[in-house]
Amino acid sequence: MASILSSEEIKKIRSDFPLLQREIYNKRLVYLDNAATTQKPNLVLGALQKYYTDYNSNVHRGVHLLSQEATDAYEVSRKKIAKFIDAKTDKEIIFTKGTTDGINLVASSFGKKFLNEGDSVIISAMEHHSNIVPWQMICEEKNANLKVIPFNEKGELRMDEFEKLLDDTVKIIAVTCVSNSLATINPVEEIIQKAHAKNIPVLLDAAQAIQHMPLSVQKLNADFIVFSGHKMFGPTGIGVLYGKEEWLNKLPPYQGGGDMIKSVSFEKTIYNELPFKFEAGTPDISGAIVLGYAVDYINQISIERIHATEEDLMNYAMNALKTIPNIRFIGEAKNRAGVISFLLGNAHPFDTGELLDKQGIAVRTGHHCCQPVMDIFKIPGTVRASFAFYNTKEEIDMLIKGLERAAKILL
């Protein structure tokens, strides 16, 4: 087990993040909405400024120096990401706009080629809308069926029900590694093994996992993995689709134009090779380059130490929150990461969130783009505190004080 970050190390880390120094309503900001987006370290902010200041240029086209520098940096970043998730080759790394874009790409391209009438796609009942709607859209187009793995009252997937769903009609499975509303870490290795036994590929939504735990695509043997840059200390608007080379080669391009083309005539277009086949148009060059620096930052600290530190913080937070009378946790899975979802008695989550905000504490409230999950629990939403390694136990204590004050007003 890796050692947790010391309080001195966290203090130094916090000084890397300018936004964490901010005050709101004359109070020190306590930022606990990391599942929505993370804050950015100076390394990332500086890299973004350096790109636009020093070598802003389009990639893969120009013969001039700036274009070569931008192209080099863009491809270096792809290599860093490939190494970070242990991909076999950087051809397996496709830059996307984010998690949602990656899922749409796979749902559309895979669906067009491999889904037929009567086929099925399996997702889980704890997916966020981005891993529901693209599959609904392609299933509707192809007259295929969307099957849903249910979860139990603790928020753990019903693996017995999953096995029942796994029949010969299933062509692909798409599940989240970690639930953004319940915090559940899903048994994705088991899902992949069982799916592969029937030659069914699996897409993992790693949007809530990539920043919290080591992730090796080769060990997992996942066929597709998607994640977003902004949830891992990088910029918004950039994300990654990892796909096994053999699968990416089989899929048709998602969009046409730009780098995805080798040659075009009015009679026929020859598509480019991987990874460019899936990167149509001018990509988010700065975002892609800077995401590489976000990976550098994570590596500097070590993802293993981040994981250990956050686990310690989560345990502290769970124990502290349990002392609040009338608190109701939504999602109590044994294996969990990143977030704690709860309700304060019968108080509406918006009320709790707003009273926390006025005390300088930023949490998320609402359905977290998981309306089906909220429907299952018959609630309008939850209050969600979500953590990163730069959060401290003092901040958890401030959350508890804030909740106690909110409870006095609301309950």
Add this chain to the structure above:
Amino acid sequence: MTIEESQQEIIDEFTFLADWMDKYEMIIQMGKELPMIEEQYKKPENLIKGCQSQVWLHAENKDNLLYFTADSDALITKGLVALVVKVLSGHSAKEIIESNLHFVDDIGLKSHLSPTRSNGLLSMLKQIKNYAIAFHSLEK
């Protein structure tokens, strides 16, 4: 009490409180005093669009004066409705249509509310004015 006097009363009460948590406490207290909508009027037609939490608003005409009852599943929202109802309930449609509602700005609510709440509050005010316009056209 005129609409203007009701507004001024609310402004005075809020100005007295410096801390925003105390202001929220007062908003929630006002929600508890809000005339409750009868269960039969808690129907989809009376739900105000634009509020992320649910708000039901019912208008009734008694002797050419409009009276409002309301409820919400969120306490802060209910308190905000209560403020609006306190100012506008019991007045004629014409008075409501012609009223200049400035108390939301004056007590700093608009700038302190989250955008969703702020939009919800605007929707409530719009809905009440729509009721007033509808009743006023019936009076003619």
